[in-house]
Amino acid sequence: MVQPKMPRCWRVESKPHKFCPGCGHGIILKFLGEAIDELGIQDRVVFGCDIGCSLLAWDFFNLDTVQTHHGRTIPVMTGIKRARPELLCIAYMGDGGGYSIGAQHVVAAASRNEKIMALLANNTVYAMTGGQMAPTTLTGQKTETTPFGREPAVAGLPLQGPEMVAAIATEGAYVARGSISKPRQLKAFLKKGLENQIAGRGFSFIEALSACPTNWRTNAKETWAFVEDEMAKCFKVSEIKAPGAVEVS
Numbered sequence: 001m002v003q004p005k006m007p008r009c010w011r012v013e014s015k016p017h018k019f020c021p022g023c024g025h026g027i028i029l030k031f032l033g034e035a036i037d038e039l040g041i042q043d044r045v046v047f048g049c050d051i052g053c054s055l056l057a058w059d060f061f062n063l064d065t066v067q068t069h070h071g072r073t074i075p076v077m078t079g080i081k082r083a084r085p086e087l088l089c090i091a092y093m094g095d096g097g098g099y100s101i102g103a104q105h106v107v108a109a110a111s112r113n114e115k116i117m118a119l120l121a122n123n124t125v126y127a128m129t130g131g132q133m134a135p136t137t138l139t140g141q142k143t144e145t146t147p148f149g150r151e152p153a154v155a156g157l158p159l160q161g162p163e164m165v166a167a168i169a170t171e172g173a174y175v176a177r178g179s180i181s182k183p184r185q186l187k188a189f190l191k192k193g194l195e196n197q198i199a200g201r202g203f204s205f206i207e208a209l210s211a212c213p214t215n216w217r218t219n220a221k222e223t224w225a226f227v228e229d230e231m232a233k234c235f236k237v238s239e240i241k242a243p244g245a246v247e248v249s
């Protein structure tokens with residue numbers, strides 16, 4: 001039987017962004033938009049954004065968007081997905097939202113293998129509230145609440161989020177860590193995460209190393225060096241778990 005042709009999808013449109021100059025959120029979202037465009041799934045996507053600087057994306061795309069309470073984007077997207085499984089749900093958040101106040105939702109979604117995609121921007125601080133220490137703050141990194149640098153004996157080590165998710169998630173999950181300094185690779189990870197959801201295999205979790213020059217108080221050169229050298233030394237940029245494979249690098 002001849003299948004009726006699907007209506008042609010529109011292109012994802014965005015407005016000039018509201019992030020500070022040099023912010024990583026705009027770069028991550030640009031590649032998310034391109035990934036959605038290239039997969040032609042615009043009419044099925046629901047985009048959820050957290051409190052934190054990610055909320056500035058609430059009217060960024062011409063996609064159905066839900067702006068949620070701090071840390072609650074994953075459960076909101078999970079509810080939408082369970083009610084309307086044909087939709088493709090993306091939960092976008094910062095490291096404070098995903099690894100601190102909303103950490104239980106990351107753990108629950110991973111252990112239940114919820115068929116949504118979570119995308120987490122790791123900029124090592126609570127940016128929107130002025131640059132306090134986050135779970136991902138590097139050892140020795142100065143923030144508003146660690147003026148002498150993060151001390152592991154007091155505050156522990158930086159949280160390895162994707163590694164934690166990969167350890168909990170079951171077969172069918174896709175887990176990766178990309179970086180704004182490797183945009184093509186980041187887009188490939190985003191497409192794989194979305195394809196995993198399209199195939200209905202399981203939870204997709206992608207962390208993106210991001211930048212917050214405003215709270216880091218860095219110029220363009222220092223910002224880039226911090227992402228490419230300091231952050232990448234602590235957080236391994238690679239695929240971590242893919243369906244049908246135990247470990248991919």
Ligand SMILES: Cc1ncc(C[n+]2csc(CCOP(=O)(O)OP(=O)(O)O)c2C)c(N)n1
Pocket residue numbers: 051052053054070093094095096097098101121123125126127128129134
């Ligand atoms: C329930 C609740 N607790 C605390 C806050 C205050 N708050 C707003 S944004 C934020 C931190 C956001 O940091 P992160 O999630 O890392 O995102 P970023 O701003 O760095 O992108 C906090 C603590 C809030 N809005 N709601």
Ligand code: SF4
Pocket residue numbers: 018019020021022023024025053123127128211212213214215
């Ligand atoms: S405060 Fe940081 S994370 Fe927030 S918009 Fe500015 S540069 Fe981006």
